[in-house]
Amino acid sequence: NNADEKDKVYKVGVDTTYPPFEFKEGDEYKGIDIDLINTIAKDQGFKIELSPMDFGGIIPAMQAGELDLAIAGMSITDDRKKVVDFSKPYFEAGLSLVVKKNNTEIKTIKDLKGKTVAVKKGTTGATFAQKNAKIEGFKVVQFNDSPSMFQEVSNGNADVLIEDYPVIAYAIAQKDLGLTIVGDRLNGDQYGIAVLKGENKELLDKINKGLQELKKNGKYEEIVNKYLGE
Numbered sequence: 001n002n003a004d005e006k007d008k009v010y011k012v013g014v015d016t017t018y019p020p021f022e023f024k025e026g027d028e029y030k031g032i033d034i035d036l037i038n039t040i041a042k043d044q045g046f047k048i049e050l051s052p053m054d055f056g057g058i059i060p061a062m063q064a065g066e067l068d069l070a071i072a073g074m075s076i077t078d079d080r081k082k083v084v085d086f087s088k089p090y091f092e093a094g095l096s097l098v099v100k101k102n103n104t105e106i107k108t109i110k111d112l113k114g115k116t117v118a119v120k121k122g123t124t125g126a127t128f129a130q131k132n133a134k135i136e137g138f139k140v141v142q143f144n145d146s147p148s149m150f151q152e153v154s155n156g157n158a159d160v161l162i163e164d165y166p167v168i169a170y171a172i173a174q175k176d177l178g179l180t181i182v183g184d185r186l187n188g189d190q191y192g193i194a195v196l197k198g199e200n201k202e203l204l205d206k207i208n209k210g211l212q213e214l215k216k217n218g219k220y221e222e223i224v225n226k227y228l229g230e
């Protein structure tokens, strides 16, 4: 009934550490995704509570009924559309190959024979690596979060990592990780906000309306510029 609806607090799955989309500063969660979902919720009059977790746990947690929605730099893919409904796209991304700065050997996935490729569990980067590992003859190692994956290449335990372009470009600009992006983007994709398939049509409508409103009133641009500059 209406009273329940009004008091309902939607649980929002977010990645633990995924700047500029989500990250913790002191006790506070910040980032493009965090600001977007807070602003959408305010605009559409619903309450939310953040549940930060490893990215790979988000869709399983939605399926287990532990989350109502997710905003986590999550790419819209046909595979995921089998289990979640996505909002309209809100950000353009795509995968990049990343190597140690002094590496001149690796430029494309054709250069990965015998190499070790670091990816994050449950991501489009992991799927891309798994699909190409046999064909190109490389080994895949998986991590729970992006910083651990970056670390593995920085310290030379892995040769390459695969990460979303906006995320790795931001990380490299913020801090010298000893890493560099090589070659063209491996694909193009778009981020969407996810709700469990077929069960949250009303919520999804609100999210889409809110997103549209934020694009119209300039708040979307304001949020993105706050983290990425003009």
Ligand code: GLN
Binding pocket: 015, 018, 055, 072, 073, 074, 075, 076, 093, 120, 122, 123, 124, 125, 164
């Ligand atoms: N965009 C990628 C995906 O959807 C990575 C997301 C993430 O690591 N938070 O799989």
